[in-house]
Amino acid sequence: MAQTPQPFQVSLAPQQLWQSINPWFAGSSGDQFGFINIDLGQGDDTTEREILKQVGSYGKQLGHLGEALEVVIGVLHEIAPDRMAALSQPQKDRLAIALGDIAEVRRVKARLGRHSEPAVEAVS
Numbered sequence: 001m002a003q004t005p006q007p008f009q010v011s012l013a014p015q016q017l018w019q020s021i022n023p024w025f026a027g028s029s030g031d032q033f034g035f036i037n038i039d040l041g042q043g044d045d046t047t048e049r050e051i052l053k054q055v056g057s058y059g060k061q062l063g064h065l066g067e068a069l070e071v072v073i074g075v076l077h078e079i080a081p082d083r084m085a086a087l088s089q090p091q092k093d094r095l096a097i098a099l100g101d102i103a104e105v106r107r108v109k110a111r112l113g114r115h116s117e118p119a120v121e122a123v124s
Contacts, residue, residue: 066102073099
């Protein structure tokens with residue numbers, strides 16, 4: 001009995017289109033969260049959980065870093081404008097992109113009713 005030939009098939013997507021993005025419940029590889037691959041190494045799960053609980057989510061921590069970056073850049077513009085002007089164009093572009101991202105997060109939060117104040121001018 002002759003077999004019917006199977007049509008040629010190409011699949012550009014994987015068979016499984018979901019992935020765990022919760023680092024505490026990730027699959028056995030545990031090294032891909034969302035669209036970012038992160039090598040967590042041999043970190044301490046208990047420490048990570050406590051940091052998330054006491055300090056805040058990764059987004060909140062990144063937000064704080066972004067706001068601190070705003071302060072540092074603002075101060076550098078005031079105390080060393082010649083040094084800021086001497087940055088290469090790619091360096092200036094990177095700073096502009098980072099500040100643009102911070103400003104966009106602030107706009108999204110404002111639109112959603114979650115107020116995010118611009119970075120403070122002075123640090124006590």
